[in-house]
Amino acid sequence: MMKTRVITAVVAIGAFIPLLFLLPTVCLQIVLAFFCGVGAYELLGETKIVDKKCPFLYFSCIVAAVVPFIVGASGYNTKYLYLLAWIYMFGAFLYGVLKKDQVNFNAIAKGIFASLMVPYMFSAVLRIINTPVYGKYLVLLPWICVWVCDSTALFVGKAIGKTKLAPEISPKKTVAGSVGGLIGAIIACALYVIIVNAAFDLSLNIVPALIFGAVGSTAGQLGDLAFSLIKRESALKDYGKIFPGHGGVYDRFDSITFAASFFEIFCLYIYSII
Numbered sequence: 001m002m003k004t005r006v007i008t009a010v011v012a013i014g015a016f017i018p019l020l021f022l023l024p025t026v027c028l029q030i031v032l033a034f035f036c037g038v039g040a041y042e043l044l045g046e047t048k049i050v051d052k053k054c055p056f057l058y059f060s061c062i063v064a065a066v067v068p069f070i071v072g073a074s075g076y077n078t079k080y081l082y083l084l085a086w087i088y089m090f091g092a093f094l095y096g097v098l099k100k101d102q103v104n105f106n107a108i109a110k111g112i113f114a115s116l117m118v119p120y121m122f123s124a125v126l127r128i129i130n131t132p133v134y135g136k137y138l139v140l141l142p143w144i145c146v147w148v149c150d151s152t153a154l155f156v157g158k159a160i161g162k163t164k165l166a167p168e169i170s171p172k173k174t175v176a177g178s179v180g181g182l183i184g185a186i187i188a189c190a191l192y193v194i195i196v197n198a199a200f201d202l203s204l205n206i207v208p209a210l211i212f213g214a215v216g217s218t219a220g221q222l223g224d225l226a227f228s229l230i231k232r233e234s235a236l237k238d239y240g241k242i243f244p245g246h247g248g249v250y251d252r253f254d255s256i257t258f259a260a261s262f263f264e265i266f267c268l269y270i271y272s273i274i
Contacts, residue, residue: 156180223258
């Protein structure tokens with residue numbers, strides 16, 4: 001199992017770097033669109049919120065896949081997002097009215113979450129990389145924050161963790177692990193800024209990196225728990241098997257969905273001092 005996880009992680013990272021830095025942005029949009037579509041299928045179909053034979057499920061997946069193309073670029077026009085949201089709402093409620101035995105309000109509300117809200121948050125990766133001047137240097141920061149936080153939390157939790165953080169949602173997570181992950185993320189984000197400054201002759205401020213390390217790691221841990229909460233309520237171990245050894249899309253990208261979207265907000269409101 002561990003060998004499979006490591007191989008999958010190495011292959012994923014090997015594909016991830018070219019997507020971010022070498023290939024045209026549209027390639028990253030296509031990959032994120034695929035993941036958003038599959039993620040919507042997981043959140044609605046695998047959880048049995050919507051029957052897998054129901055057309056509403058596939059309508060939701062298509063809408064989710066469209067989101068990165070609409071909101072994935074810097075300076076995107078919000079009218080297109082509004083149009084997509086209206087189309088989804090209209091189609092969802094029309095289907096619910098005609099086929100109430102297949103789709104109720106609970107399914108529609110969760111469909112909005114899976115097809116619009118989560119893809120919008122996940123697409124923050126694209127908007128960050130398109131941020132003028134520093135986007136290409138900063139896009140890795142939320143990923144590093146999440147990766148180091150997860151790894152440090154696992155190590156510290158196994159070493160000294162006793163008090164459970166949220167035992168009914170994620171039994172293995174501990175308070176000590178959570179604090180250790182936060183500290184690890186702060187250090188990692190600071191080191192990343194120092195290295196980037198030295199490598200590319202930049203003058204990024206280290207203080208915002210420290211702040212983001214703390215708050216961003218907290219957002220990432222909340223994302224992990226949030227998607228675990230959905231799984232527990234649906235009696236699922238994993239959302240899917242698209243990533244061998246890791247599970248589905250939101251087994252792997254739960255933390256980054258929250259951390260990257262928070263980092264986008266962070267850049268919007270504190271960008272002037274980064």
